[in-house]
Amino acid sequence: MARNSKPGTVAEQLVAQLVDAGVRRIYGVVGDSLNPIVDAVRRSGGSSEGGIDWIHVRHEEAAAFAASAEAQLTGQLAVCAGSCGPGNLHLINGLYDANRSGAPVLAIASHIPSVQIGSSFFQETHPDRLFVECSVYAELISTAEQSPRVVHSAVQHALGAPGVAVVTLPGDIADEPVGRPAPSFVKTGTPSLVPDDADVRRLAAAIDEASTVAIFAGAGAKDARTELLELAELLGAPIGHSLRGKEYVQYDNPFDIGMTELLGYGAAHDGIHDADLLLLIGTDFPYDQFLPDRVRTAQIDSAAEKLGRRTSLDFAVHGDAKSTLAALLPLVQRKSDRSFLKRTLDRHETLMTKVVGAYTTPVKQRTPIHPEYAASILDDLAARDAVFTSDTGMCNVWTARYLNPNGSRRFVSSALHGSMANALPHAIGAQVAFPTRQVVSLSGDGGLSMLMGELLTVAMYRLPVKIVVFNNSTLGMVKLEMLVDGIPDFGVDVPATDYAAIASALKIFSRRIEDPADLESGIAAALEHDGPALVDIVTDPNALSLPPTITGEQVKGFALAMSRMVMNGGVGEAVQMAKSNLRNVPLPSQFDPRR
Numbered sequence: 001m002a003r004n005s006k007p008g009t010v011a012e013q014l015v016a017q018l019v020d021a022g023v024r025r026i027y028g029v030v031g032d033s034l035n036p037i038v039d040a041v042r043r044s045g046g047s048s049e050g051g052i053d054w055i056h057v058r059h060e061e062a063a064a065f066a067a068s069a070e071a072q073l074t075g076q077l078a079v080c081a082g083s084c085g086p087g088n089l090h091l092i093n094g095l096y097d098a099n100r101s102g103a104p105v106l107a108i109a110s111h112i113p114s115v116q117i118g119s120s121f122f123q124e125t126h127p128d129r130l131f132v133e134c135s136v137y138a139e140l141i142s143t144a145e146q147s148p149r150v151v152h153s154a155v156q157h158a159l160g161a162p163g164v165a166v167v168t169l170p171g172d173i174a175d176e177p178v179g180r181p182a183p184s185f186v187k188t189g190t191p192s193l194v195p196d197d198a199d200v201r202r203l204a205a206a207i208d209e210a211s212t213v214a215i216f217a218g219a220g221a222k223d224a225r226t227e228l229l230e231l232a233e234l235l236g237a238p239i240g241h242s243l244r245g246k247e248y249v250q251y252d253n254p255f256d257i258g259m260t261e262l263l264g265y266g267a268a269h270d271g272i273h274d275a276d277l278l279l280l281i282g283t284d285f286p287y288d289q290f291l292p293d294r295v296r297t298a299q300i301d302s303a304a305e306k307l308g309r310r311t312s313l314d315f316a317v318h319g320d321a322k323s324t325l326a327a328l329l330p331l332v333q334r335k336s337d338r339s340f341l342k343r344t345l346d347r348h349e350t351l352m353t354k355v356v357g358a359y360t361t362p363v364k365q366r367t368p369i370h371p372e373y374a375a376s377i378l379d380d381l382a383a384r385d386a387v388f389t390s391d392t393g394m395c396n397v398w399t400a401r402y403l404n405p406n407g408s409r410r411f412v413s414s415a416l417h418g419s420m421a422n423a424l425p426h427a428i429g430a431q432v433a434f435p436t437r438q439v440v441s442l443s444g445d446g447g448l449s450m451l452m453g454e455l456l457t458v459a460m461y462r463l464p465v466k467i468v469v470f471n472n473s474t475l476g477m478v479k480l481e482m483l484v485d486g487i488p489d490f491g492v493d494v495p496a497t498d499y500a501a502i503a504s505a506l507k508i509f510s511r512r513i514e515d516p517a518d519l520e521s522g523i524a525a526a527l528e529h530d531g532p533a534l535v536d537i538v539t540d541p542n543a544l545s546l547p548p549t550i551t552g553e554q555v556k557g558f559a560l561a562m563s564r565m566v567m568n569g570g571v572g573e574a575v576q577m578a579k580s581n582l583r584n585v586p587l588p589s590q591f592d593p594r595r
Contacts, residue, residue, distance in 0.1 A: 064094020220282020
């Protein structure tokens with residue numbers, strides 16, 4: 001189908017609508033009910049001819065993850081597709097990730113022949129029902145006349161929410177002649193949500209009344225960085241941030257005090273618990289056990305349904321962060337007392353130097369390799385505008401603590417859905433969208449092995465993705481969860497695997513690193529390689545993430561698990577675990593029974 005020719009079938013019309021909306025590619029796996037769409041993509045001539053490319057992944061879940069990453073990084077509509085039944089069901093986990101991340105993704109779920117729907121036909125499912133929970137829009141196209149408006153509505157919902165829109169299209173309907181013209185796509189800018197003046201004034205009065213104020217900001221503050229720092233300077237307020245807020249809040253920020261919860265580091269926990277007033281700005285931080293219950297709290301968010309759903313609020317402002325802070329700044333008085341800010345920043349510096357930094361200097365010759373040290377080397381060597389994707393679990397911890405944003409680097413993870421295996425397919429979407437930019441996948445061996453077939457996708461398209469595997473032959477975060485609950489780790493270990501050898505068999509440049517002395521040269525060689533590369537780093541399975549604030553109950557659980565491990569004959573493992581983590585365990589005097 002020529003770029004400017006009139007579409008003859010529903011499938012051709014759908015592809016033309018996607019082109020009109022700026023879509024350049026579809027990620028997916030071909031299949032019979034999807035064939036009319038795939039053929040329409042072929043006849044569009046590809047993106048170089050003004051049409052659409054087909055990106056052939058090995059699993060539809062990876063297609064959805066790839067589209068999710070592309071949409072998050074570009075802010076533009078991205079598309080994935082799956083054939084009927086099992087094909088489109090494979091999309092669902094990646095679509096949950098995309099929808100919860102607010103990624104504008106359109107998923108094409110092809111369906112069995114329309115005359116067979118409802119007859120328990122071969123591969124019959126009901127995608128229009130199954131995808132409702134992980135989408136902002138899900139509709140079944142039943143006629144050619146209905147198709148153009150449903151597709152148009154799906155595009156508008158995906159971009160407007162933003163989130164996932166799912167179009168279910170039977171294969172026979174896709175092959176029918178066009179029933180009616182398609183509505184034109186008109187791109188709009190991003191609107192502002194201006195808050196109510198009375199709400200802002202009430203918050204300003206509360207800020208003036210408070211002796212000390214702390215800020216905890218998330219990804220919702222990404223467009224309000226200037227206003228956020230101005231407010232912090234005005235109030236002498238330390239700023240903590242969520243994982244998704246890290247890339248927008250942390251860099252060049254003299255008020256930064258890091259993160260809290262299991263991924264956390266620094267003094268964020270102390271800062272938000274010790275203030276008179278806590279401001280939650282653009283964050284839906286889900287772990288209420290890490291939020292204070294005795295501190296007056298205000299929340300600013302553009303989504304009214306998020307206000308107060310994590311912790312009880314004293315003040316709430318419905319508005320986007322930039323508009324709200326712009327209205328708030330002229331109303332608040334400057335606080336002259338900077339002792340709270342100084343005390344919190346000093347605490348942050350101590351924790352960063354003595355706790356988070358404990359593994360990055362004295363372990364250069366220790367094997368197995370400490371993952372923290374490997375992450376710090378990667379941070380030093382990666383490009384200033386690198387895109388990092390990170391698997392859920394320990395890889396997220398090392399990303400949060402050791403990879404530093406600078407205003408140009410980007411970070412993508414399954415931070416809200418928490419899925420394993422996301423890093424490599426996320427990296428595929430990022431690299432396809434930015435072919436000349438350095439993209440680094442921080443993959444755990446558990447996550448990589450789950451969707452390892454996508455190494456074939458990387459090899460097939462010669463995508464220059466750099467895959468850094470933290471290979472500890474165990475599910476580290478699950479092990480930690482068991483230990484703090486007093487349960488000896490069980491079912492978390494897997495046989496040692498040489499992922500470098502697997503990559504090499506696919507003609508992907510690879511290095512396996514077991515000696516920390518080889519880390520810098522091995523990672524540098526991979527990053528400098530012109531093409532796909534994989535670095536298989538054999539790391540310490542007993543190096544666990546410890547939160548910046550450890551409760552007595554957590555210590556009791558850990559000690560109980562260790563005791564049970566020793567009684568079951570695992571004394572060697574218990575000793576090694578103690579050696580691996582002793583630096584990061586605070587002294588008993590550091591425990592606060594109130595926490």
